[in-house]
Amino acid sequence: MRSVIVLAGVFVALAVCGPLVAPHDPTAINIAQRLSPPGPDWILGTDALGRDILSRLLHGARWSLGLAFLISVIGLCMGTLMGLLAAQGGKLADWIVMRTTDTFLAFPDLVAAVVIAGVLGAGTGSLIFALTVTGWMRYARVVRGIGLSLQTRGYVVQAKLAGLSPLAIARWHYLPALMPSLTVVWTGMFARAILGISALGFLGFGVQPPMPEWGTMLLDARIHMRSTPLQMIWPGLAVVICVLAINLAGDALRDRLAGQEEQA
Amino acid sequence: MRVILSLLLRAAVVLAGTALATFTLLWHAPGDPALAIALARFRSVVPDAVIEQVRVEAGFDAGFWPAFLSWLGPILLGDFGQSSVTGRDVWPELVTAMSYTFPLALSGLAIGVALSIPLALLATRHPGGWLDRFAVALASIGVAIPQFWLGLLLILLFAVQLGWLPAMGARTPTHLILPALTLGLTVSASLTRILRSGILEARGRPFLPAFRRRGVSEAHLTRNHIAPHAAIPVVTVFGLELAFLLEGVVMVEVIFARPGLGIFLVGAIEARDFPKVQAVVILAALLFVTVNLLIDLLYQVIDPRIGDRDA
Amino acid sequence: MLTVDGISVARGRTDVLRDISFTLAPGRTLAVVGESGAGKSTLIAAVLGLVALSKGDITWMNRPVRHCRPALVMQEPRSAFNPALTLHRSVMEPLRAGRLPGDPVRLTRLCDGLELLPDLLERRPSEVSIGQAQRIGILRALIATPPLVLFDEPLSALDAVTQKHTARLIADLQREEGFAALIVTHDLGYAAAYADEIAVLQAGQIAEMGPAQDFVTSPKTAYGLTLREAAFALGALEHVA
Ligand SMILES: Nc1ncnc2c1ncn2[C@@H]1O[C@H](COP(=O)(O)OP(=O)(O)OP(=O)(O)O)[C@@H](O)[C@H]1O
Ligand SMILES: [Mg+2]
Numbered sequence: 001m002r003s004v005i006v007l008a009g010v011f012v013a014l015a016v017c018g019p020l021v022a023p024h025d026p027t028a029i030n031i032a033q034r035l036s037p038p039g040p041d042w043i044l045g046t047d048a049l050g051r052d053i054l055s056r057l058l059h060g061a062r063w064s065l066g067l068a069f070l071i072s073v074i075g076l077c078m079g080t081l082m083g084l085l086a087a088q089g090g091k092l093a094d095w096i097v098m099r100t101t102d103t104f105l106a107f108p109d110l111v112a113a114v115v116i117a118g119v120l121g122a123g124t125g126s127l128i129f130a131l132t133v134t135g136w137m138r139y140a141r142v143v144r145g146i147g148l149s150l151q152t153r154g155y156v157v158q159a160k161l162a163g164l165s166p167l168a169i170a171r172w173h174y175l176p177a178l179m180p181s182l183t184v185v186w187t188g189m190f191a192r193a194i195l196g197i198s199a200l201g202f203l204g205f206g207v208q209p210p211m212p213e214w215g216t217m218l219l220d221a222r223i224h225m226r227s228t229p230l231q232m233i234w235p236g237l238a239v240v241i242c243v244l245a246i247n248l249a250g251d252a253l254r255d256r257l258a259g260q261e262e263q264a
Numbered sequence: 265m266r267v268i269l270s271l272l273l274r275a276a277v278v279l280a281g282t283a284l285a286t287f288t289l290l291w292h293a294p295g296d297p298a299l300a301i302a303l304a305r306f307r308s309v310v311p312d313a314v315i316e317q318v319r320v321e322a323g324f325d326a327g328f329w330p331a332f333l334s335w336l337g338p339i340l341l342g343d344f345g346q347s348s349v350t351g352r353d354v355w356p357e358l359v360t361a362m363s364y365t366f367p368l369a370l371s372g373l374a375i376g377v378a379l380s381i382p383l384a385l386l387a388t389r390h391p392g393g394w395l396d397r398f399a400v401a402l403a404s405i406g407v408a409i410p411q412f413w414l415g416l417l418l419i420l421l422f423a424v425q426l427g428w429l430p431a432m433g434a435r436t437p438t439h440l441i442l443p444a445l446t447l448g449l450t451v452s453a454s455l456t457r458i459l460r461s462g463i464l465e466a467r468g469r470p471f472l473p474a475f476r477r478r479g480v481s482e483a484h485l486t487r488n489h490i491a492p493h494a495a496i497p498v499v500t501v502f503g504l505e506l507a508f509l510l511e512g513v514v515m516v517e518v519i520f521a522r523p524g525l526g527i528f529l530v531g532a533i534e535a536r537d538f539p540k541v542q543a544v545v546i547l548a549a550l551l552f553v554t555v556n557l558l559i560d561l562l563y564q565v566i567d568p569r570i571g572d573r574d575a
Numbered sequence: 576m577l578t579v580d581g582i583s584v585a586r587g588r589t590d591v592l593r594d595i596s597f598t599l600a601p602g603r604t605l606a607v608v609g610e611s612g613a614g615k616s617t618l619i620a621a622v623l624g625l626v627a628l629s630k631g632d633i634t635w636m637n638r639p640v641r642h643c644r645p646a647l648v649m650q651e652p653r654s655a656f657n658p659a660l661t662l663h664r665s666v667m668e669p670l671r672a673g674r675l676p677g678d679p680v681r682l683t684r685l686c687d688g689l690e691l692l693p694d695l696l697e698r699r700p701s702e703v704s705i706g707q708a709q710r711i712g713i714l715r716a717l718i719a720t721p722p723l724v725l726f727d728e729p730l731s732a733l734d735a736v737t738q739k740h741t742a743r744l745i746a747d748l749q750r751e752e753g754f755a756a757l758i759v760t761h762d763l764g765y766a767a768a769y770a771d772e773i774a775v776l777q778a779g780q781i782a783e784m785g786p787a788q789d790f791v792t793s794p795k796t797a798y799g800l801t802l803r804e805a806a807f808a809l810g811a812l813e814h815v816a
Binding site: 038152154155158159161162163164165168171172176177 | 641645654660671683
């Protein structure tokens with residue numbers, strides 16, 4: 001749990017501070033210096049419009065990581081609410097929520113996100129909408145599963161007998177029990193959101209230029225693959241490193257939880 | 265029998281839900297759908313009266329639910345309509361696109377399976393050994409790489425730098441190699457992870473040490489106790505992998521300019537050619553619901569106790 | 576007044592409880608005895624509305640039992656507490672849920688009577704013994720002065736001396752506050768000493784029921800007799816006879 005929190009902190013810090021330490025304006029066009037190789041002025045070189053790639057990468061962290069964080073947290077809240085509704089709201093609510101979940105899961109989420117974002121028109125708003133609408137189901141399933149098993153647990157029975165309100169029961173008895181598993185799912189969905197944002201950006205359906213977003217940067221870089229192949233490496237590497245770090249933290253957390261369960 | 269009926273019912277509900285979600289999305293898409301259709305039909309500036317006529321014809325003026333039903337009718341009969349841009353039937357174009365996508369998806373899956381099974385078996389021979397750690401590291405990196413970036417890197421290496429393989433288009437069979445490799449590598453990464461943990465879990469089950477103490481051979485254990493248990497996650501995974509494949513296909517086709525379903529879909533979205541978009545969505549949903557239904561039925565065969573995956 | 580009117584409870588295909596009827600007035604104690612698996616815990620769950628009745632009806636003062644906020648002392652003491660919270664939080668939960676003011680004097684008295692040191696409550700459920708957890712469960716059940724308390728083997732994990740003290744505390748409080756108590760127990764001596772009435776549950780049915788004195792002096796069924804003899808053999812009834 002701690003490693004995940006630390007990692008999330010590092011990413012938030014990167015998204016907040018990245019732009020502050022960037023040496024140049026990420027959108028400043030400088031045609032005279034276009035496609036420069038790495039050098040003392042431009043540590044990673046410049047792109048086709050002469051913009052500093054390092055600065056764009058650092059600013060891009062705000063888009064790629066910040067948006068992914070936002071999307072995964074919205075999904076977390078949505079999914080948790082749906083899962084609690086399914087577990088606590090009676091048979092009918094359960095059936096409706098679970099069939100909705102099935103419907104949304106029936107489709108590969110990235111393809112669904114492409115369709116949604118594309119149909120609604122490119123832009124950050126539809127990007128967020130598309131990735132959250134397709135990103136809440138796993139939380140809902142986990143919450144429902146644990147929620148149903150909690151319902152017959154002694155302390156939940158006691159709380160109900162005492163007349164504690166459903167909201168207070170959710171807050172005091174469900175959330176602490178859900179937290180570990182939700183964190184594991186959240187790491188997966190955070191990584192997924194980073195990949196989704198870059199994929200949509202690459203297809204041109206995501207964050208719009210001139211905003212520096214890693215997927216959009218790759219779309220720009222692709223055209224100049226022959227002359228400046230390195231330009232294509234950096235944004236992709238940034239995505240891989242972030243996703244890898246999150247996945248590793250998530251795996252470690254999951255293994256720890258599994259170990260604890262075995263002990264208990 | 266009751267389980268099968270409830271599974272069928274569920275599949276039908278999910279399909280209806282997908283259709284409803286798709287229509288809701290198109291209904292709320294920015295821009296006037298009647299205008300889009302009118303423009304597509306007459307290819308010039310159209311007077312408002314014509315737009316209104318199209319609106320009435322398509323049932324758009326009647327409100328959401330009637331419009332939904334009149335939209336759903338032809339689709340239920342298997343009629344996907346005409347492209348709103350070219351006016352040509354959607355279905356033949358869809359078939360052509362699929363003829364490019366299926367070879368890619370199948371060869372990607374084949375490469376993925378061919379790489380991951382040996383890797384998972386080697387890795388789990390000595391869990392925690394260097395080979396295992398190497399496989400885990402490889403697979404972890406593999407699932408973290410965006411497919412489109414891996415595709416770009418392969419193009420950079422094999423097409424641009426080395427010039428060994430063609431990258432763009434689908435003219436010759438060699439055009440299939442790089443896209444299939446891209447897809448296969450990412451599929452193998454996720455498949456290796458799942459297979460590895462499935463095998464380890466099957467092996468770690470509590471009664472196995474007791475069998476071993478009684479001198480049952482490892483080969484017998486693997487064949488009769490470990491493999492069947494590992495089969496359940498594999499079946500589950502197959503459904504997930506299919507989703508993964510379709511996602512991969514979309515991205516990979518765009519990268520390699522391969523005129524399959526992915527390009528078909530992305531092109532249709534960019535052209536706001538909604539009949540094409542909905543055709544792909546509905547077809548894919550049908551595919552997934554069918555596969556998931558088959559998987560659920562297969563569960564019944566493997567282990568009838570799994571009545572309901574929710575429960 | 577708790578009224579249990581001809582209830583049956585089905586679990587799977589079999590009836591776990593069949594045609595149970597009895598009443599229990601405020602201030603009175605009913606002890607339910609019977610062998611393991613007879614359906615005693617199920618009876619408590621039925622009274623609390625935690626399992627569905629296939630027949631019959633249960634009310635408290637002509638209203639659903641849950642309206643009176645009955646309290647329950649669970650058979651498995653640790654499971655009654657959220658492992659993530661301190662015991663103090665859990666103990667105070669009935670007060671918070673009912674928006675009742677806590678009475679420190681009463682809390683101290685309960686803790687003293689149950690032989691619980693106050694700092695014990697600052698721990699988590701996994702950090703106390705089963706017997707301590709059982710007494711904290713009793714504390715939690717009684718803290719909000721409920722009108723109806725259901726005890727599922729409340730003394731099973733306690734030593735003889737603590738058992739006696741705890742039983743006396745429950746009886747004293749009952750005399751002062753007048754709650755109705757339904758006590759499931761294996762301890763016939765305890766039942767005979769503290770209950771007004773005793774019911775013998777056998778395979779889901781009431782085999783015998785009557786005032787505690789009659790029951791001990793002249794059991795009507797063979798089962799009651801066996802139980803009584805077993806209790807005598809163990810010396811459990813000496814203080815009654
Ligand atoms: N969840 C359940 N599902 C099916 N049967 C159950 C369930 N819980 C209890 N039973 C059955 O109901 C019967 C009564 O169980 P109950 O727990 O009420 O017994 P008890 O009298 O409290 O026993 P003990 O003294 O051991 O606590 C038993 O035969 C038991 O197997
Ligand atoms: Mg019991």
